[in-house]
Amino acid sequence: MDPTIYIDKLQRLYPVDLTKIEVKSGLFGRNKQQVDEKTEAYKPFVKGLLQGWQEMERNVDLINSVLRAHFTPISEPNTSITPRWED
Secondary structure (H helix, E strand, O other): OOHHHHHHHHHHHOOOOOOOOOOOOOOOOOOOOOOOHHHHHHHHHHHHHHHHHHHHHHHHHHHHHHHHHHOOOOOOOOOOOOOOOOO
């Protein structure tokens, strides 16, 4: 199973903001205990994976639509084969 498909499904079901939060010091900045640095470090990577997956989905859809427009599948006649019983 491709983990990118799973991450894409999760992001569609439960969207998460994947922009990295910058930790600021000062009175109005976020406290370092409130921001998980490991999670924030993975956000750009996951965002890049999802963008690459979306581009690939678009390309596959485009290729399939071009193929369907220019090439018709060969239709073979349906023939039923029945056994011949000999007496």
